[in-house]
Amino acid sequence: MANILIFDSGMGGLSVYREVHRALPAHQYFYLFDNACFPYGELGEARLVERVLELLTVFVARHHIDIVIIACNTASTYVLPALREQLHIPVVGVVPAIKPAAEYCRSKGLKHIGLLATPGTVSRRYTAELVQRFAADMQISMLGTTELVRMAEDKLAGETVNISHLVRILTPWRGGDKPDALVLGCTHFPLLANELSQCLPKVHLIDSGEAIARRVSSLLLQPFTAKRITEQTQQLSGRVYCTELTAKAKAQSLAFAKEGFTLISEFCV
Known part of the structure; x- marks a missing residue:
């Protein structure tokens, strides 16, 4: 049984955890979120x-x-090389799912891919290279926002998502030129999948969760099964840590409890 750590600035990593845990339920999971410096999309590169x-x-x-x-697109694009030099264990990052989106569109005879991500991810050269490599023949439109990050956090803390505000954010795609496939380029955004589908009906949503699960499976030398969690593995509980035990973090711990994590603890260096 491996000890697997999911790391993010907030709770977006839960979208990745769900896919990995579904494929690999018989392991011990740890979740660390750096809410003291949330959101990472607004942190300078050196400090990050x-x-x-x-x-x-x-x-x-x-x-x-x-x-x-590293269940955070922003952290993955900046930190992975330095982190892999420091740690002597496998480190898996997330990247926008441009390749799966392009494959989906080609299979359906479609052309328009939208990328919804944080401003940092949208502007990164790495993202442009992904587009050039996998989707050069596609129409690409991008929208950068950190507002959906906060919306997802608030949703998991029990607040209602403001659909009207979400509609305003997505205005560029609500006309006649909406994307055929929408890449959710931030791990927080799949947590708003129902609301996004409500605002952009008939747009196919794609995220990196399953790809990450496949990669972790291969590194642990275990088959990717995505099987239903058994009664035995449901008894395993994960451990969740934050870097600042605020009232909001305590409220968010309820969302973690629904995923099988124990009570939240504060982690201090």
Whole structure:
């Protein structure tokens, strides 16, 4: 049984956890979210790298972690090389699912891919390279926002999503030129999948969760099954940590409890 760490600035990593846990239920899961510096999309690159290295080198050693999943597109694009130099275990990052979106559109004879991500991910050269490599023949439109990150966090804290506000954010895609497939380029955004589908009906939503689950399966040398969780594996409980035990974090712990995690604890370096 491996100790698997899911890391994010907030709760977006739950969308990745669900896919990985569905495929690999018989493992011990840890979730660490850096709410003291949330959201990472608004943090400078140097500070972001320094912060993630500081947190994860200590956490991995303290909890004997076997594999780390950086469940944050922003952190993945900045931190992975430095983190892999520091840690001697596998580190898996997330990237926008441009390739699966292009494959889906080609299979359906469609052409328009939308990328919904944070401003940092939208503007990164790495994202442009993904488009050039996998979707150069497609129409690509991008929308960068951090507002949906906060919406997803508030939703998991029990607040109602403001659909009218979400509609305003998505205005560029609500006319006659809406995308055929929409890449959810932030791990928070799949947590709003129902609301996004309500605002953009008939648009196919694509995220990186299943691809990450396949990658983790291969690194653990285990088959990717995505089988239904058995009664035995349901008894395994994960552990969740935040970097600042605020009232909001305590409220969010209820969402973690629904996913099988134990009560939230504060992690200090």
